Amino acid sequence: MTPTTKAVPKRLWQEIAQEAQEYRDASISRLDPDTSRLPKILPRNVFGVLRQYLSQTEIELTEKPPEELLTLLASGTVTTTAVTTAFLRRASLAQKLTNCITELLPERSLARAEFLDDYLIQNKKPLGPLHGLPISVKEHIGMKDLGLNAGYVAWWGRVAEEDARVLQILWHAGAVFHARTTEPQTLMHLETDSNLYGVTVNPYNRDLSAGGSSGGEGALIGCRGSCLGIGTDIGGSIRSPAANNGLYGLKPTGFRIPTDGWSSTMPGADPITTVIGPLSTSLEGVKLFMQTVLDAKSWLQEPALVPLAWDSSFHISPDKPLKIGVLWHDDVVKPHPPITRALRSVVSRLGNVPNVTIVDWKPHLHDEAWAIISSLYYPDGGDEDAAAMAASGEPWRPLTEWIIKENPCVKKLSMQEFFYWQEEREAYRQEYAKTWNQTASGQNPETGELEGVVDVILCPVGPGVAPRHNTAKYWGYTSQWNLLDYPALVFPVSKVDAEVDIVEKGHKPMTDIDKDNWKLYDPETFSGLPISLQLVGRRFEDEKIIAILEYIKQQIGVPFVEFP
Numbered sequence: 001m002t003p004t005t006k007a008v009p010k011r012l013w014q015e016i017a018q019e020a021q022e023y024r025d026a027s028i029s030r031l032d033p034d035t036s037r038l039p040k041i042l043p044r045n046v047f048g049v050l051r052q053y054l055s056q057t058e059i060e061l062t063e064k065p066p067e068e069l070l071t072l073l074a075s076g077t078v079t080t081t082a083v084t085t086a087f088l089r090r091a092s093l094a095q096k097l098t099n100c101i102t103e104l105l106p107e108r109s110l111a112r113a114e115f116l117d118d119y120l121i122q123n124k125k126p127l128g129p130l131h132g133l134p135i136s137v138k139e140h141i142g143m144k145d146l147g148l149n150a151g152y153v154a155w156w157g158r159v160a161e162e163d164a165r166v167l168q169i170l171w172h173a174g175a176v177f178h179a180r181t182t183e184p185q186t187l188m189h190l191e192t193d194s195n196l197y198g199v200t201v202n203p204y205n206r207d208l209s210a211g212g213s214s215g216g217e218g219a220l221i222g223c224r225g226s227c228l229g230i231g232t233d234i235g236g237s238i239r240s241p242a243a244n245n246g247l248y249g250l251k252p253t254g255f256r257i258p259t260d261g262w263s264s265t266m267p268g269a270d271p272i273t274t275v276i277g278p279l280s281t282s283l284e285g286v287k288l289f290m291q292t293v294l295d296a297k298s299w300l301q302e303p304a305l306v307p308l309a310w311d312s313s314f315h316i317s318p319d320k321p322l323k324i325g326v327l328w329h330d331d332v333v334k335p336h337p338p339i340t341r342a343l344r345s346v347v348s349r350l351g352n353v354p355n356v357t358i359v360d361w362k363p364h365l366h367d368e369a370w371a372i373i374s375s376l377y378y379p380d381g382g383d384e385d386a387a388a389m390a391a392s393g394e395p396w397r398p399l400t401e402w403i404i405k406e407n408p409c410v411k412k413l414s415m416q417e418f419f420y421w422q423e424e425r426e427a428y429r430q431e432y433a434k435t436w437n438q439t440a441s442g443q444n445p446e447t448g449e450l451e452g453v454v455d456v457i458l459c460p461v462g463p464g465v466a467p468r469h470n471t472a473k474y475w476g477y478t479s480q481w482n483l484l485d486y487p488a489l490v491f492p493v494s495k496v497d498a499e500v501d502i503v504e505k506g507h508k509p510m511t512d513i514d515k516d517n518w519k520l521y522d523p524e525t526f527s528g529l530p531i532s533l534q535l536v537g538r539r540f541e542d543e544k545i546i547a548i549l550e551y552i553k554q555q556i557g558v559p560f561v562e563f564p
Helices: 013-029 047-052 056-062 066-075 080-098 106-123 165-172 215-222 239-244 283-294 337-350 366-377 383-390 398-405 415-437 476-484 512-519 542-556
Strands: 101-104 134-138 176-181 205-209 228-233 248-251 275-280 322-326 356-360 456-460 488-495 530-536
Touching: 013 080, 013 101, 047 080, 056 080, 066 080, 066 283, 080 101, 080 106, 080 134, 080 176, 080 215, 101 215, 106 176, 134 215, 165 176, 165 228, 165 283, 176 215, 215 228, 215 239, 215 275, 228 283, 239 248, 239 488, 239 530, 248 283, 248 476, 275 283, 283 542, 322 337, 322 542, 337 356, 337 456, 337 488, 337 530, 337 542, 366 415, 366 476, 383 398, 415 476, 456 542, 476 530, 488 542, 530 542
Parallel strands: 134 176, 134 228, 322 356, 322 456
Antiparallel strands: 101 176, 228 275, 248 275, 248 488, 456 530, 488 530
């Protein structure tokens, strides 16, 4: 689906950015939250401020997980109008505190809420499995008649002709879309900053990053201005914000969730598959999204999708062996102390679960994986992105410079070179499959099927917790799984404790990148931030990794602290 384009007169990029921000602010001003008393100097942690300007009912509604809200909505215990209004008000506050919104949708969402309330009264049943649930959406996922700029100043004024397919599915399931969220310039940062909207910050510490590129979703859901949101991921863009904000986030296997209707440069180029996926305050929210979307059988309209329905029967039981491989580090960068502590805590508790076996996972050439994937991100050498920025004269943001200009792997590829790197990608995938198969403890003598293979990898989401702005320059713990097209699920574990997570004495860097990463660590700076980990499965094992995390949560009670 190609968005229509409105004529935009040539003018300064700053004027266009101001227009974008005024448009956003006007959408928020149509609500009536009393934010005039917000302190001029905001605290680093914003949660106390958030709760000061909401009623007790609004606090209770917005801090419930999606599965609880859906039960209340389906029974008529609460109205969709009340829930939507509460989330709109909290989202407006989240914007003022973290800069996470591109547009609030009060008229659309409240009209939808009124329709759903009437439907429930008249039909004595909910419209669908997501009846009345407010859902937030990353801006570059198209919504009919609304802007579709994907973080480029020059694209301000583009308008989507119809809703993206994934939104059509959620709409028919009863969802309410109440907010659209920020993304970075080029969509290729593990942080969120653009010349249109500025920097999106972390609600746990405004001096630090919310992550990216779905950082608007991360900050908004982290603030509980939404309980379920939609992001995209090509190198960590769902998982980084989920981890930084203490949320659940899934990068699905490619070609399961429909992608028709989003906006980006190089449409149709997919040497590395970009996916749409959920971020949520609960694991059940992730599961609800996946099941609802896959039950729609979108492969009948979008033929590139794999015709694989959601398997709701998958579960882990105590009498079924579960083998978990632990990736402590990737032989390139050793994670900061809080990440290692979280891994040890989870592994220690899992060691007491009778059916769980823990083994160390041996990383296979993860440095080479980055060379392959970063060579395939920009087969045109970044020309189309550069042209999109040049069209408005907007300056390159620091992390845009880093991923394109400072990345030695980014080159304009000839057809032969492009084929070479795709062949390297496939060869590496085969090598990693072999590495996984070698974890088998045996082989069935009759069928030849491997037995005792690792079921899932437990690993870091990044080299540290939420970073300082413009420092998220190591993607290896997330982009690795994009290259392999493995599903990866992020979950919160704990929070940084400055007295416990002290600087490791005598750390010997494995690489120059490792040395640079460890210079970034300071316990006091990161104190109180969420610590998250990641489960990774093999291709099309999305249901399996969700089921395994459900079992882990039941057995060891993760997360070990309360969020937010």
